[in-house]
Amino acid sequence: MYVLKNGFVVDSENGLYGKMDILIKNGEIVEIGENISINNAKEIKIYDLSGKTVFPGFIDMHVHLREPGREDKETIETGLKAAVAGGFVGVAPMPNTNPICDNKVVVDYILNQAKELKLAEIYPIGAITKGEKGEELAKIGEMFESGIVAVSDDGHPVTNSMLTRRAFQYIKQFDIPLISHSEDVYISKDGVMNEGEYSIKLGLKGIPNSAEEIMVDRDIILCEAENSRLHIAHASTNGSLRMVKEAKLRGVNVTVEVTPHHFTLTDEEVEKQDYSTDTKVNPPLRNKKDRDAIIEYIRDGIVDVIATDHAPHTKVDKNVEYDFAPFGISGIETAVGLVVTELLKKDVIDLNRMAELLSINPRKILKIKGGIKKGNLAKLSIIDIDKKWIVNKNEFYSKGINTPFNEMELYGKPYMTIVNGNIVMKNGEILG
Incomplete structure (x- = not known):
């Protein structure tokens, strides 16, 4: 006691x-x-x-723990230690492990590992499609019985609209959200940073806003048509958030998250940090107009969640030319500091809103019990x-x-x- x-x-x-x-x-x-x-x-x-x-426990509903398969990048143990060091009581890991979290066996493995460690709690996210190949639906019902809280093919967006429609239809019976990694890979192909002034200046192939916004629009349309549940991951553009706002006004069951790096940095950072691959993330750091728009959507209450998209990589993976480095930022241990510094201290949000963004809303979306209550x-x-x-x-x-x-x-x-x-x-x- x-x-x-x-x-x-x-x-x-x-x-x-x-x-x-x-x-x-x-x-x-x-x-x-x-x-x-x-x-x-x-x-x-x-x-x-x-x-x-004292806040109700923070939940990071978008992390990559790498285990099983890439324990050189992160393990469940090191990821959960990072989570509690960063102030988070729970995390929701994305399914793009090796093997992919698309079946009961992998879900059970992840949950058992976390249970033994007794650090932060884990709320697994299952794959939408088998092997995240976008060809056929994964065993979502079986994974739900084992404990998944959502489905996503994060990192490998489902380009097949009919398959996405079927996923929206299927998940309704479980009342879980489809978390959309909104990216048209045909438009973003070979891009490594935001398309704009700095990509031209630095000689790097750009990723335009439209690559994200087309898929946000598609998934909102399909979600609305099927009366299902949609969560937009790591929204990075003014256009994406505007569409979410309009969909919410129509009554679509859509929520949206943004990351600390997207509301803090811009694509100018690639030049400032002299092509450091630690600035390479997907979706990319956008321009000042988009960054400022994200802050305003946070202020206006349109943004539901701040999540990190914690994506750890080895030094070997990142210590290559910008074009060849993997996307991703290790973000779970800096998130709270960035929220306080960039949002709370600048009067974009207050303490109650901070609790909503980091705890209350993630729990509501993923149906997790919590709160400071007798x-x-x-x-x-x-x-x-x-x-x-x-x-x-x-x-x-x-x-x-x-x-x-x-x-x-x-x-x-x-x-x-x-x-x-x-x-x-x-x-x-x-x-x-």
């Missing part, structure tokens, strides 16, 4: 906003209130959270909002140190991560 004292608790879902204590026993929240009186104080551990903010298991993300820190990629718990944010000064350091009542991270140290 222990008590968290003097933290500033933020959970609009449960009407909490202010300084209060939280008493936790056997992993469960048993009392929430101001100045909780403690009997048998010698038997109760007290954690003073003065100056810290009787619930304690799943909490405790952040030192005003703490300044410098990103040091060599201190990452993730195997992937491919970050464009190295040596950047940020506000907002995760202080404590509590999963099912267990303190798994405190002040940067993994305890789980």
